[in-house]
Amino acid sequence: MHIVIALAGAAAAVYFFLIRARNSANAAEDLFDMANDVRLAARRFGFTRRTNVHPVDAVEDPMLALAGLGSAFVALDDLPTREQSDALTSAIQTAARGSATEAQEMVVFGRWLCDQCGTPEQALDRLAKRHFKMQGQAGFTEVMEIIQSVAKAGTGHLSHKQKSALEDIQRAFRIS
Numbered sequence: 001m002h003i004v005i006a007l008a009g010a011a012a013a014v015y016f017f018l019i020r021a022r023n024s025a026n027a028a029e030d031l032f033d034m035a036n037d038v039r040l041a042a043r044r045f046g047f048t049r050r051t052n053v054h055p056v057d058a059v060e061d062p063m064l065a066l067a068g069l070g071s072a073f074v075a076l077d078d079l080p081t082r083e084q085s086d087a088l089t090s091a092i093q094t095a096a097r098g099s100a101t102e103a104q105e106m107v108v109f110g111r112w113l114c115d116q117c118g119t120p121e122q123a124l125d126r127l128a129k130r131h132f133k134m135q136g137q138a139g140f141t142e143v144m145e146i147i148q149s150v151a152k153a154g155t156g157h158l159s160h161k162q163k164s165a166l167e168d169i170q171r172a173f174r175i176s
Contacts, residue, residue: 055116056126062139063096065131067103067110069169070146072123075114076161087153091146124165128172140173 059065070088074080085107092110093103117123131139147166151158158166 054126056113056123056130059113059130060134062131062134062142063092063106064109064113065127065134066095066139066142066146067092067106068113068127069110069124069131069143070150071107071110072114072117072120072127073147073162073165074150075111075120076124076165077159081153083153084150087149088146091149095142095145121161121165121168125168125172128169132173137173140169143169143173 056065056068059068067088070092074084074088077084089100089103089107092106093100096103096106113127114120114123117126128143131143135142147169151162
């Protein structure tokens with residue numbers, strides 16, 4: 001009898017570890033798919049990574065910098081909602097005058113740019129300066145439209161970090 005119980009226990013342990021291994025493989029596959037999405041978006045928008053140059057400084061398309069700014073602004077909120085993410089995608093689509101798929105790819109690439117900076121605060125500062133270099137003060141209007149869309153979709157009021165970020169963005173665009 002004790003041999004049957006030991007065999008059943010061993011079978012249960014093997015089953016448990018097989019399930020965990022399968023779940024780990026699925027998680028790894030999901031991570032690979034996300035990395036592939038970023039790679040494909042970068043290729044689609046003509047982004048090329050250069051040696052000894054930060055990825056944000058290599059961005060040539062103002063819409064990609066704008067998507068990164070919006071992603072960083074959403075990330076400043078402690079728990080960004082699905083509505084905020086959808087509002088960001090919609091606002092990027094409107095600003096870029098493109099398709100929903102293209103806007104989603106821009107937002108995915110913008111999140112990656114955000115991650116490359118370390119923190120959302122650093123990303124906002126760096127992306128705002130980059131967007132200003134490409135667009136000048138005229139780009140400030142686009143940035144504010146994106147931020148207003150995201151803020152309306154959230155709780156309706158800005159967090160302390162987001163208010164501070166607005167001041168940093170104004171400073172980057174040299175608006176007083």
